[in-house]
Amino acid sequence: MNPHDLHFRAAGPHDLPAFERIAAASATGITTLPADSAVLRDKLERSAQAFASSDDSSGEEIYLFVVVDQAAPGGPRVVGTSGIAASAGFADRFYSYRNEMVVHASRELAASNRIHTLHLCHDLTGHTLLTSFYIEPAYEKTLAPQLLSRGRLLFIAEFADAFSDRIAAESPGLSDDNGRCPFWDAVGRRFFDMDYPQVERLTGGRNKAFIAELMPKSPIYVPLLPEQAQWAIGQLHPVAELPFSILLDEGFDTETYVDIFDGGPTVDGRVAMLKSVAGSRRRQLTAPATGSAASDSAPWQIISNTHRQDFRAVLRRADPTGESVIVDAAACAGLAAQPGRPVRTVTLHEAQA
Amino acid sequence: MKATLVRPARAADLPMLAAWLPQAPQLPGTADETLLVAEVAGDDGEPALPLGSLRLRRAVGLGPPRVWYHVGCTVHAASELNLFHCQRTLMLGHDHTGASELADIVWAQGDLPLAEQAATLHLLVQTALLLMARDRGHYADRLIAELPGPRDSAGDSPFWQGLGRHFYGGDRHSAAAAHGAGWRTHVAALLPRQPIYTSFLSEPAQAAIAQTQPEALLLREVLEQAGLRYGHHVNIEDAGPVLEAPTDDLPTVRRSRRWQVTHSPQQAPHHAPKAGATAYVALVDVPDGRWQAARVRGHVHGSALALSAEDLNGLGVEAGAPVWAAALGGDGS
Numbered sequence: 001m002n003p004h005d006l007h008f009r010a011a012g013p014h015d016l017p018a019f020e021r022i023a024a025a026s027a028t029g030i031t032t033l034p035a036d037s038a039v040l041r042d043k044l045e046r047s048a049q050a051f052a053s054s055d056d057s058s059g060e061e062i063y064l065f066v067v068v069d070q071a072a073p074g075g076p077r078v079v080g081t082s083g084i085a086a087s088a089g090f091a092d093r094f095y096s097y098r099n100e101m102v103v104h105a106s107r108e109l110a111a112s113n114r115i116h117t118l119h120l121c122h123d124l125t126g127h128t129l130l131t132s133f134y135i136e137p138a139y140e141k142t143l144a145p146q147l148l149s150r151g152r153l154l155f156i157a158e159f160a161d162a163f164s165d166r167i168a169a170e171s172p173g174l175s176d177d178n179g180r181c182p183f184w185d186a187v188g189r190r191f192f193d194m195d196y197p198q199v200e201r202l203t204g205g206r207n208k209a210f211i212a213e214l215m216p217k218s219p220i221y222v223p224l225l226p227e228q229a230q231w232a233i234g235q236l237h238p239v240a241e242l243p244f245s246i247l248l249d250e251g252f253d254t255e256t257y258v259d260i261f262d263g264g265p266t267v268d269g270r271v272a273m274l275k276s277v278a279g280s281r282r283r284q285l286t287a288p289a290t291g292s293a294a295s296d297s298a299p300w301q302i303i304s305n306t307h308r309q310d311f312r313a314v315l316r317r318a319d320p321t322g323e324s325v326i327v328d329a330a331a332c333a334g335l336a337a338q339p340g341r342p343v344r345t346v347t348l349h350e351a352q353a
Numbered sequence: 354m355k356a357t358l359v360r361p362a363r364a365a366d367l368p369m370l371a372a373w374l375p376q377a378p379q380l381p382g383t384a385d386e387t388l389l390v391a392e393v394a395g396d397d398g399e400p401a402l403p404l405g406s407l408r409l410r411r412a413v414g415l416g417p418p419r420v421w422y423h424v425g426c427t428v429h430a431a432s433e434l435n436l437f438h439c440q441r442t443l444m445l446g447h448d449h450t451g452a453s454e455l456a457d458i459v460w461a462q463g464d465l466p467l468a469e470q471a472a473t474l475h476l477l478v479q480t481a482l483l484l485m486a487r488d489r490g491h492y493a494d495r496l497i498a499e500l501p502g503p504r505d506s507a508g509d510s511p512f513w514q515g516l517g518r519h520f521y522g523g524d525r526h527s528a529a530a531a532h533g534a535g536w537r538t539h540v541a542a543l544l545p546r547q548p549i550y551t552s553f554l555s556e557p558a559q560a561a562i563a564q565t566q567p568e569a570l571l572l573r574e575v576l577e578q579a580g581l582r583y584g585h586h587v588n589i590e591d592a593g594p595v596l597e598a599p600t601d602d603l604p605t606v607r608r609s610r611r612w613q614v615t616h617s618p619q620q621a622p623h624h625a626p627k628a629g630a631t632a633y634v635a636l637v638d639v640p641d642g643r644w645q646a647a648r649v650r651g652h653v654h655g656s657a658l659a660l661s662a663e664d665l666n667g668l669g670v671e672a673g674a675p676v677w678a679a680a681l682g683g684d685g686s
Contacts, residue, residue, distance in 0.1 A: 223519040
């Protein structure tokens with residue numbers, strides 16, 4: 001497919017059918033998008049409000065985005081979603097387990113052991129949180145996931161005041177189709193007599209804090225857990241490999257935090273250090289000189305407009321240097337921006353593209 | 354049954370004690386410890402037969418720190434989820450530092466009837482309590498005694514298998530042999546410092562917490578009769594219970610006092626003590642700064658404790674001599 005046909009934009013209430021379809025398709029993975037129309041409608045409305053208000057942000061905002069394939073058979077179609085929560089655990093606490101190593105040593109016994117412990121913590125409370133990533137399987141091999149994941153980082157770069165300078169993202173941990181989750185079974189279940197899917201339903205779309213408050217407050221000594229559960233700590237559910245690899249490439253740290261329920265990795269980083277933020281810059285949208293064409297050897301760029309309410313981004317090959325970025329009229333239309341307007345661009349490197 | 358005596362250990366006792374104790378015993382080097390030996394007189398000039406021994410410590414953990422687990426509880430409750438969980442926790446600590454201790458309690462078992470074994474243990478423990486009462490200022494306000502925890506059929510401690518083994522990979526028995534009693538201090542440095550939820554341990558390990566090894570149940574009974582109780586502490590190796598009591602609450606300590614002994618008015622060898630005579634444990638000083646103790650029957654006669662000639666003889670005292678003695682309760686305490 002032609003990456004020119006992929007349009008990234010702010011989602012709105014009219015995207016509800018697409019979100020319902022996606023929530024139903026993604027049995028595993030996105031607890032922030034439960035298959036519940038009322039919840040989804042509410043989220044889309046809150047998202048539209050967040051895009052519309054340029055007032056001082058409260059931290060409660062969520063921003064949802066979609067990627068649309070303009071050339072899909074049967075007409076333009078939403079093929080993926082992504083999102084941002086301005087402030088993790090807003091108005092409450094955001095719980096994670098922090099990996100820590102303690103060295104226990106006895107000179108007399110000539111023994112020294114590195115002991116892995118998990119500490120229940122609120123470190124990530126107030127961090128901006130990347131959420132709601134989903135891409136239709138048919139588009140996994142295209143540039144769509146890149147656009148979906150990194151497009152929202154351009155939004156954060158453009159409207160940095162609305163976000164924390166620290167950012168995190170949760171990824172689903174290991175569980176099977178029957179809801180067996182080795183980490184939950186070894187840890188959470190000892191404190192609640194519930195299966196993991198039951199707990200997910202309880203927490204789906206809600207703040208997890210009220211469950212987290214019932215989790216053990218003292219560190220968990222990993223050597224005491226069953227081997228299967230030890231192995232699951234920081235392990236990714238296979239469905240999350242693609243979005244996770246993009247976050248990894250952005251420079252997120254994967255070693256420090258895990259989810260308190262399923263042990264999946266929670267990555268974190270400084271916004272300013274992320275590749276798509278640090279590497280992005282404001283340039284001027286410029287129409288090509290008559291008869292010229294973009295070189296096939298130019299690298300792919302994500303180009304976003306600078307509109308808060310009607311935020312959009314497209315993919316084009318373009319010269320990454322200079323103050324202006326030369327793109328075709330279709331791109332300008334995709335961005336809802338005329339030549340001469342400012343845009344933000346970031347280069348997709350070969351490894352990413 | 355011949356009279357049993359308790360006295361301080363001598364060098365000549367050590368070979369016999371070595372057969373009972375995991376580590377070769379030593380005579381206490383200082384007054385901080387007293388090694389008590391119970392013995393029964395031999396037949397016709399045969400040497401006396403040792404029956405058991407007990408080490409009384411004035412204060413524990415003031416040199417190398419001593420460690421125990423405190424068995425606690427933390428409640429996780431949420432009314433909206435109809436959830437209420439009491440989670441048992443283990444917290445490493447030095448809670449009994451400074452307490453006095455009854456330690457290394459060993460006794461002849463063989464085919465001796467349980468009642469005789471219990472009588473020996475009883476006399477050892479009561480004598481230790483009398484010594485504490487007599488030199489009360491030298492002993493702490495709290496007394497403890499550790500009991501061994503259960504072993505599985507392979508001789509391993511299920512508690513160690515469920516917990517300690519994950520933090521010390523070496524062989525516990527050879528480490529204990531190499532370092533003596535201090536090995537627990539060393540291994541504690543490798544154990545978790547933060548509370549452990551026992552639900553993270555294996556079922557057998559959880560079940561072992563505060564359980565007494567079957568062979569030590571008799572000892573537990575004797576210690577409980579003397580007034581010691583499980584107070585939610587266990588040893589870190591096999592989770593055997595630590596029994597404890599405030600020293601001054603122990604009946605023997607409370608009831609003990611200095612008496613002068615006198616002849617029982619109706620003295621006659623082998624004469625059954627007259628009605629109203631009470632069982633006492635009595636301790637007397639003998640030449641060379643030593644002492645000995647025995648169980649006697651007596652009754653209060655004015656300000657004196659009247660004993661039969663046989664008991665006076667057994668204690669090795671003359672009428673008019675001072676003794677430390679405490680009446681034993683009706684239940685033998």
